[in-house]
Amino acid sequence: MQETRLDLARIRAARRMIDPVFLDTPLYRCEALEPGLGCAVSVKLETANPVRSFKARGTEVIASSLADTRSPAVVCASAGNLGQALAWSGRGRGIDVTVVASRFAPAVKLDRIRALEAKLELVDGDIEEARERAVAIARHDGIRLVEDSLDLETCEGAGTIGLELVATEPAFDAVLIALGGGAMATGIGEVLKACAPEVEVICVQPLGAPAMTRSWRERRVVTTDSTDTIADGVAGRRPIPAVLDDLLVVADDAVLVQEASIIAGMRLLLDRAGLVVEPSAALGIAAILEDRERFAGRHVATVVCGSNVDPAAYQRWVGAAPQQRP
Structure with a gap:
């Protein structure tokens, strides 16, 4: 594999620096989601910790x-x-x-x-x-x-998620990762490419905040003047060149999804899995909803990366306040 700034040995060493409360987060096949998606789906729940995100x-x-x-x-x-x-x-x-x-x-x-x-x-x-x-x-x-994504610690810390994913049997066919600045995508991608290269690494970004995805597709930094998405956690406009270089090595694909699909994904996670998530955490589900044929018959993992969502906004989007549902 072409080299990135990241190092697998440092990612493994990072586990020893991280409070165990953030490690070994729940990972399970969520069969209740599958009738609406047409594929086997496992969720990696990065919200079950004191700050309710992978960060x-x-x-x-x-x-x-x-x-x-x-x-x-x-x-x-x-x-x-x-x-x-x-x-x-x-x-x-x-x-x-x-x-x-x-x-x-x-x-x-x-x-x-x-x-x-x-x-x-x-x-x-x-x-x-x-x-x-x-x-x-x-x-x-x-x-x-x-500096999130530029600082290697943010990428390699997130890479410990990848270590937990590759320890799972059987292996997944694809992993869907929310794409913003790129720390999670490059960290997990580094581990998957080194330890499970047969797993497809797919990054997902909102159509209303497409800078990193466009940059990946054009293999050069592409900036945007503004963003227009409810997924505030991934709404950057200026990709970091060094992070893009890493992403070009470890990502197999980068896709853009519509706002309606993000909301539908949030609603599906609530209704079928009992999970209240912020918009960025529903990007993986949104990608499946928009391209069911691509994932049909495959086992897909998606990283549910955060659940810090404003209750009033959540109610507007999904139609139910978080505190009203399990």
Whole structure:
């Protein structure tokens, strides 16, 4: 396999740095989903942890390496989930955490960042403006800037999900991974290509936030001026060149799905599996709904990557408030 920035030995070592509460998350075949999808479906539930997303796998690695440094402090830009994860990992290790986010991010995510005792700074723009502000803070204060997907710890921490997937028997035919900045896709993809190269690695992104998928297809960085999707966790506009290079090595395909399919996937996960998920976590199901023939007769795994969703927005999309259903 062509080389990436990632390293399988470091991914294996990352497991020792991550609090066990984030490891070995539930992975099971969900037969209740299958009549509506036409294929065997297993879900990897990355929501069954204290921050309700996969992001802490990476922030645990970062925080572990910083805990013994003098006056440790970090800053990151976040759509919400990375900030929660970094706040959680930092709080337990005496690390001062600053999170920069859009004031338009879901309130439930912002409130949780505050509850985890991180300093929260809001900007008027989107995640790209938040990144610019985080860079400025890091330079001014002389502290560590955590850049999701660019920092290898975020990718290799997420790669531990891949280790858990390849330990499953029988193996899957394909794994569907939500694609935003690329940390989860490159991390899991690195493991699958090294340990189970016969498994198809398929990245899924909203049609309304297509920058990384377009970049993968054209094999060059393609930026967009705006995004228009409910899947805020994957709504980036400016792919990172080094991350794209990694993705080109490990991803077999990258597909775009419509908003209606994302909502249908969220509803299916609620009604058939009892899972309340944020839009990004339903991208894999959306991809199956849009191309049933491709997956017919195959065993597909999808990573349910987050469940930090605003109750009012969820009710508008799905037609049921989270607290009303199991």
